[in-house]
Amino acid sequence: MGVVVPFDEGRSASESLEPLLQLVKEDVEAINRIILDKAVSDVELIPQLAHHLIASGGKRLRPMLALASAKMCGYPGSGHIRTASAIEFMHTATLLHDDVVDESDARRGRKTARLIWGNQASVLVGDFLLGQAFRMLVEVGNMQVLKILSNAAAVIAEGEVMQLAAAKNTSTTEDEYLAIINAKTAALFLAAAEVGAALANRPADEQAAMRSYGKNLGLAFQLVDDALDYSGDSRKLGKSVGDDFREGKITLPLILSFRRGNDAERAFWNRTIVEGDISDDDLDQAIALMKKHKALEATLERARAYGSIARDALAIFPPSAHKAAMEEVIAFSVNRGH
Amino acid sequence: MGVVVPFDEGRSASESLEPLLQLVKEDVEAINRIILDKAVSDVELIPQLAHHLIASGGKRLRPMLALASAKMCGYPGSGHIRTASAIEFMHTATLLHDDVVDESDARRGRKTARLIWGNQASVLVGDFLLGQAFRMLVEVGNMQVLKILSNAAAVIAEGEVMQLAAAKNTSTTEDEYLAIINAKTAALFLAAAEVGAALANRPADEQAAMRSYGKNLGLAFQLVDDALDYSGDSRKLGKSVGDDFREGKITLPLILSFRRGNDAERAFWNRTIVEGDISDDDLDQAIALMKKHKALEATLERARAYGSIARDALAIFPPSAHKAAMEEVIAFSVNRGH
Numbered sequence: 001m002g003v004v005v006p007f008d009e010g011r012s013a014s015e016s017l018e019p020l021l022q023l024v025k026e027d028v029e030a031i032n033r034i035i036l037d038k039a040v041s042d043v044e045l046i047p048q049l050a051h052h053l054i055a056s057g058g059k060r061l062r063p064m065l066a067l068a069s070a071k072m073c074g075y076p077g078s079g080h081i082r083t084a085s086a087i088e089f090m091h092t093a094t095l096l097h098d099d100v101v102d103e104s105d106a107r108r109g110r111k112t113a114r115l116i117w118g119n120q121a122s123v124l125v126g127d128f129l130l131g132q133a134f135r136m137l138v139e140v141g142n143m144q145v146l147k148i149l150s151n152a153a154a155v156i157a158e159g160e161v162m163q164l165a166a167a168k169n170t171s172t173t174e175d176e177y178l179a180i181i182n183a184k185t186a187a188l189f190l191a192a193a194e195v196g197a198a199l200a201n202r203p204a205d206e207q208a209a210m211r212s213y214g215k216n217l218g219l220a221f222q223l224v225d226d227a228l229d230y231s232g233d234s235r236k237l238g239k240s241v242g243d244d245f246r247e248g249k250i251t252l253p254l255i256l257s258f259r260r261g262n263d264a265e266r267a268f269w270n271r272t273i274v275e276g277d278i279s280d281d282d283l284d285q286a287i288a289l290m291k292k293h294k295a296l297e298a299t300l301e302r303a304r305a306y307g308s309i310a311r312d313a314l315a316i317f318p319p320s321a322h323k324a325a326m327e328e329v330i331a332f333s334v335n336r337g338h
Numbered sequence: 339m340g341v342v343v344p345f346d347e348g349r350s351a352s353e354s355l356e357p358l359l360q361l362v363k364e365d366v367e368a369i370n371r372i373i374l375d376k377a378v379s380d381v382e383l384i385p386q387l388a389h390h391l392i393a394s395g396g397k398r399l400r401p402m403l404a405l406a407s408a409k410m411c412g413y414p415g416s417g418h419i420r421t422a423s424a425i426e427f428m429h430t431a432t433l434l435h436d437d438v439v440d441e442s443d444a445r446r447g448r449k450t451a452r453l454i455w456g457n458q459a460s461v462l463v464g465d466f467l468l469g470q471a472f473r474m475l476v477e478v479g480n481m482q483v484l485k486i487l488s489n490a491a492a493v494i495a496e497g498e499v500m501q502l503a504a505a506k507n508t509s510t511t512e513d514e515y516l517a518i519i520n521a522k523t524a525a526l527f528l529a530a531a532e533v534g535a536a537l538a539n540r541p542a543d544e545q546a547a548m549r550s551y552g553k554n555l556g557l558a559f560q561l562v563d564d565a566l567d568y569s570g571d572s573r574k575l576g577k578s579v580g581d582d583f584r585e586g587k588i589t590l591p592l593i594l595s596f597r598r599g600n601d602a603e604r605a606f607w608n609r610t611i612v613e614g615d616i617s618d619d620d621l622d623q624a625i626a627l628m629k630k631h632k633a634l635e636a637t638l639e640r641a642r643a644y645g646s647i648a649r650d651a652l653a654i655f656p657p658s659a660h661k662a663a664m665e666e667v668i669a670f671s672v673n674r675g676h
Contacts, residue, residue: 045499101461123461130495131495131496134472134492135489138484138488152469153469158469161381161383
């Protein structure tokens, strides 16, 4: 099931995370060691639960961005390793709390921590990981990095609350939705890209460029996620097609389909999303409506536009292997899953 | 209902927070302004929920400790205000998450935020407040203060997980319980007392003295809380007598009663706490068993012992109004509610 979205089926080397991974391989290994080390606690539940998520094959995309950004900006020190590890902890804490808030049962094709250990443990271990993240950042000792990431922590939570407040509201506008994903997703991409330039003490225009790269990459990443939820391959996705639909989650494909739809179609969205009255073939109907209104194509078109902004933001940096890898992350993010 | 605990009924001036409150009145007003300011967000749910807890008559004990400690240590700047505000935000975030984890319906005599706005909002607004706390600490710009409070954030969460893991386990030892309350309660008292000395750049022995004061005060405070839950006046308590019992929470009065009890009594504790099979007159029976084994008296005796350690820790500081007020906080903590 799923719309065929007009993308190349073949995956070229430039559309994977491989080039980036090869460049920062040693640093990623260092991060993986730190992550295991900092998830240690005498309280057994903490490493159990933390390892379930952290050691279970996340892409490490956000920390790799921080590493690549630091290296592209010529940072000579080692603080980028701990900074990137803290970013992964912040991301993991958010996932733990998200799954509780969304009552999710699966993530990356595995049972969620909350399903195995309960909501209570997920909330508290998330708090622990956030505390550990700030501890690591204090070890790095760069006040600007602390500023960037404490800011991100507050903005991400604010975005999650915005999303909660907009839940099941089919009349959410595209602009309102953009504000939500700017906060809940793009803010951490932005911060990950920015800390590299901050560690390297680059001038303001380069830090602004990295912020712009990270933010727009994050927006593109989230929008492609949204489209994949209605069109992707469940095996590659690590979750089922239609999860957002079944959870009544408002995303751009739905917003566009609702706005472009007629009265009968809006009644369909209101019944399924607002009232949560979903029967077996409603997902097929939802996907058919998205196809009719080219809502997935439009969502991916927006994602490509943000991807272009991210690419242009990098233009002021001289050519380098790290720059090329960061450009390829854009291609990966925009084209993945298709 | 409730055991008569051997304390004076009369409340002298030296057993209230008044002297401290008078000394730091202006600073507390400044904190209250900052707290309202930093709980602002375009996302309506955030100030609504934050004000419910923050503006609803907490004692501000932890931030006042930070203020008094800074002043006693001769800190001439203004960073203690934001630091203390951040501490109150951290405390509030913990309360929000605690109520979700404990499924509590009432706090300080009012409905909990989670009962009004739901668990989801409580989790996310807690995260937001924690993010705002670190933002404020970055504004203060003192790396040692950041270290103390990021450490506290991780330790508190670790303590909460420990408590969760020990839940309904009647064979928890007193030492295990002490480790839990050291982390979940005393760590923030410790940090609040320590940051004052850190801001004032006092020598290591004075910083250690403040840590000892805060930690032992926090232990005393928690143990009195535990005793009050079985013996207090519901109106003063802002919660019902027996909440811990009904929630199956392991606290020192229960640990002591279980250990000092005979087989029939242990069977009673296991039925009520482990199996959660509680009938109407079981709370009376629980209190009677505590009376029989002098468990509340013993709990308060421990609290007084920690209070003495806290008082002795302050001995190296010369006499001052702030020192006297901090000593009175000990008397207040040990004697409150009785």
